[in-house]
Amino acid sequence: MVAPGQTARLRQPALPSIADLCGGPLSREQACQWIRCPDDALPQLLAAARAAKEKFKPRRITYSRKVFLPLTNLCRDYCGYCIFRRDPGQPGAHTMFPDEVLRVARAGEKMGCTEALFSLGDKPELIFPEMRETLRHLGYKSTLHYLEAMCELVLRETTLLPHPNPGLLSAEWIKRLAAVSPSMGLMLETTNASLLAARAAHDNAPDKVPTKRLHTLEEAGKQNVPFTTGLLIGIGETPEDRLDTLLAIRKLHQRYGHIQEVIIQNFRVKAEIPMRDWAEPSRDEMLRTIAVARLLMPEVNLQTPPNLSAPYYEDLLDAGINDWGGVSPLTPDFINPEKPWPHLEELRLRTESKGFALCQRLPVYPEFLAAATRRPGLLQERVAAASNPEGYARRAA
Numbered sequence: 001m002v003a004p005g006q007t008a009r010l011r012q013p014a015l016p017s018i019a020d021l022c023g024g025p026l027s028r029e030q031a032c033q034w035i036r037c038p039d040d041a042l043p044q045l046l047a048a049a050r051a052a053k054e055k056f057k058p059r060r061i062t063y064s065r066k067v068f069l070p071l072t073n074l075c076r077d078y079c080g081y082c083i084f085r086r087d088p089g090q091p092g093a094h095t096m097f098p099d100e101v102l103r104v105a106r107a108g109e110k111m112g113c114t115e116a117l118f119s120l121g122d123k124p125e126l127i128f129p130e131m132r133e134t135l136r137h138l139g140y141k142s143t144l145h146y147l148e149a150m151c152e153l154v155l156r157e158t159t160l161l162p163h164p165n166p167g168l169l170s171a172e173w174i175k176r177l178a179a180v181s182p183s184m185g186l187m188l189e190t191t192n193a194s195l196l197a198a199r200a201a202h203d204n205a206p207d208k209v210p211t212k213r214l215h216t217l218e219e220a221g222k223q224n225v226p227f228t229t230g231l232l233i234g235i236g237e238t239p240e241d242r243l244d245t246l247l248a249i250r251k252l253h254q255r256y257g258h259i260q261e262v263i264i265q266n267f268r269v270k271a272e273i274p275m276r277d278w279a280e281p282s283r284d285e286m287l288r289t290i291a292v293a294r295l296l297m298p299e300v301n302l303q304t305p306p307n308l309s310a311p312y313y314e315d316l317l318d319a320g321i322n323d324w325g326g327v328s329p330l331t332p333d334f335i336n337p338e339k340p341w342p343h344l345e346e347l348r349l350r351t352e353s354k355g356f357a358l359c360q361r362l363p364v365y366p367e368f369l370a371a372a373t374r375r376p377g378l379l380q381e382r383v384a385a386a387s388n389p390e391g392y393a394r395r396a397a
Contacts, residue, residue: 026295028247035239035292042284049291049320052298057322061351062301062361065344065393066115066326067108067160070334071096071147074131075121077205080274081235081267084335085121088130095134101150104331105158111329114386114393115363116160118147119334122167122207144173151180155382163228163326163363168207171219178225182364182372182383183260185228188213191248192241201235201275214248221256226368230263230303233289234281242289246296253300260368261301263325264290266308268336283312287319294320301365306347307339314350323361324351359392366391 026034034045072095075085086093096104105116125131125143140146144166151162162181169177169186177184191210195202202208220227231245246262253259266281281289286309294302303323306313327341342350351358362383364372369391373380388394 025250025298026292028243031243031246031292031296032240034295035243035288037288039284042287045291045295046287046318046320049294050318052294053302053320053322056299057301059356060359061317061322061324061356062359062365062392063324063347064115064326064361064363065111065113066117066163066328066331066363067104067113068326068328068331068334069096069101069104069116069118069150070094071101071118071120071150072124072131072143073121073334074124074128076124076127077122077207078203079205079208080199080201080203081232081270081278082335083270083273083337084119088128095131096150097138098150098153102153102157105154105160108328108330109158109160112360113328113330114159114161114360115326116151116154116158116162117326117363118151118162118164118166120147120164120166144169144177148176148180151177155180155378159382159386161363161382161386168212169216169219171223174216174220174223174225178223179375179377180379182362182379183226183228183368184220185261186213186216187232187263187265188217188229188245188249189232190235190237190241191245192237195236214252217249217252217259218256221252221258224256224258224371224374226260226364226372227258228261228263229259230261230265232265232267233285234267234278235275236278239289243292243296246293250297250300253297258368258371259300260365261303261323262293262297263303263305264293264321265305268308268339270336270338283309283315286316290316290319290321305333305336307333307341308336310339310342313342314354317351317354317356326363361392362386 037045073084073086147164147166154160154162163183164177164181165185193210229249233242249262266286269276269280301323302321303325304316304321306324348358373383
């Protein structure tokens, strides 16, 4: 007679072998099995993912030393997990003026930063007359026009390289922002459109429609603009949804070759958000998702923010990431202000404890420098001045 637990194990579909895992990108069927693998199979999955990472970029983990510039936290989207966004008049609502942008950028420059990360709400002027008045006072037609000008200001007046995250973009705006920034980003988050339903994560968030976000990513690909994207896990999606999101990113990258980085970001609970009672993804969920992402995309840069997985963030190196993302010695993480960045010395020590060297990169990865600097001008000059012969940041980690 077979015990119930043994029956369950016998009925478990056979997992692909370690040779299958190391033989090339996973199929969706294989990935579905591995993202739900039992605990006793997790070490095998992690070993394969780490081996794939080492084949791609051996012995090195990168990060970008940045300043975080929340250009405006006014936003027309009301995501259930977001503490960043504000309505006009709400405590903490703020739009940075040019002197403030430049002051923070220059302070970061003195601390060895090379990235100016611009984060902002998506087109707040479309619903808020207060934002339209602010833009009129500043002399700009839209938030994107203002962002473009601030990227150009930072590029002209400092050695920092802008990396904007402005939300949905048209082909014209991708072209315009690419002239003042070597890379940009838009989190795909998920391809599950059911999260747009009432009381779901993207209820009342018109800019989070997956097809719209995929369209922006594709337009960037058509223009060969180095682009960062990724998924947010724990917002109501299933493990299979995570795979579909990763596969959508992989498909775009296979077609255009422009995805410079995929972020695997975990949802964190905050007392002030509508999703405050939701469960957070576990450590093992993160490990499985990252490892499967590495095996689905063995030659794509994978990043996970260390501050969102403290105190165990160094364990994520076992799952195949090769980058920690942007870390600031100056500004907080305005998206997750309750989760401070690790001190850079601590980050170095924890990275080295896993057998890797920590290396400072630019906001654009070395293999994408040619695409970012194909047009002569100030941007090309600034990137050339900031990069060493390998394409990493000239400043030491």
